[in-house]
Amino acid sequence: xxxxxxxxxxxxxxxxxxxxxxxxxxxxxxxxxxxxxxEVPPFKEVKVGGEKNGGTRLVPTSKxxxxxxxEDVRLPKKSRKSPKPxxxxxxxxxxxxxxxxxxxxxxxxxxxxxxLDSGLLLVTGPYKINGVPLRxxxxxxxIATSTKLDLxxxxxxxxxxxxxxxxATTKGSISAEAEFFCEGxxxxxxxxxxxxxxxxxxxxxxxxxxxxxxxxLVKYLKASFGxxxxxxxxxxxF
Numbered sequence: 576x577x578x579x580x581x582x583x584x585x586x587x588x589x590x591x592x593x594x595x596x597x598x599x600x601x602x603x604x605x606x607x608x609x610x611x612x613x614e615v616p617p618f619k620e621v622k623v624g625g626e627k628n629g630g631t632r633l634v635p636t637s638k639x640x641x642x643x644x645x646e647d648v649r650l651p652k653k654s655r656k657s658p659k660p661x662x663x664x665x666x667x668x669x670x671x672x673x674x675x676x677x678x679x680x681x682x683x684x685x686x687x688x689x690x691l692d693s694g695l696l697l698v699t700g701p702y703k704i705n706g707v708p709l710r711x712x713x714x715x716x717x718i719a720t721s722t723k724l725d726l727x728x729x730x731x732x733x734x735x736x737x738x739x740x741x742x743a744t745t746k747g748s749i750s751a752e753a754e755f756f757c758e759g760x761x762x763x764x765x766x767x768x769x770x771x772x773x774x775x776x777x778x779x780x781x782x783x784x785x786x787x788x789x790x791x792l793v794k795y796l797k798a799s800f801g802x803x804x805x806x807x808x809x810x811x812x813f
Contacts, residue, residue: 660694664714670724673698674800674813677716680707682799686724686782693737701779704796709775711740720813724785735774
């Protein structure tokens with residue numbers, strides 16, 4: 576395999592493509608299956624001369640390093656603490672109307688249902704009133720109001736937990752050819768599961784019945800929360 580000798584400093588006889596063609600790089604890298612390395616035992620038996628030496632001796636196959644680092648390598652400290660869910664605020668009880676401060680539905684008023692095992696709060700709009708579906712939120716991003724609904728006796732289905740909101744993993748990826756013929760079209764939306772739609776209607780049926788018992792509460796849940804100039808949330812009573 577001839578190399579591209581230099582005609583002048585930095586200038587070769589062959590171009591980059593010509594040199595690659597002469598090296599037959601278009602054939603791809605050579606793949607040779609290497610035989611699996613045999614397992615080496617940690618010790619080997621060596622014959623030793625002398626009547627008082629026992630005749631044989633076990634010697635380690637790999638020698639220990641002659642030099643060691645001057646300073647010990649620091650290892651991360653092992654923590655025995657396990658993460659625990661956040662304690663629920665005393666102002667948040669089932670039926671409390673919350674104001675969302677972050678996320679897609681920020682500014683919306685929702686009804687608190689229960690705290691999940693992860694520490695997140697399960698809330699609903701209800702969806703029929705302000706468009707907020709069953710959702711998990713962090714209590715650090717909500718304002719608890721003094722408005723409360725009477726949800727005594729209502730228990731959320733135990734199926735609605737953290738795994739209920741986990742996204743389904745799709746196996747396999749779209750091939751390059753299929754992606755090319757899509758012509759940049761957006762991916763088709765997957766239909767909303769009928770089971771989750773039924774769960775939403777069952778929960779909202781109870782919540783809406785409790786909302787209609789209080790005057791002007793439907794309008795209150797529909798209205799979005801916002802601040803104008805000169806208004807400070809820490810000086811307000813919700």
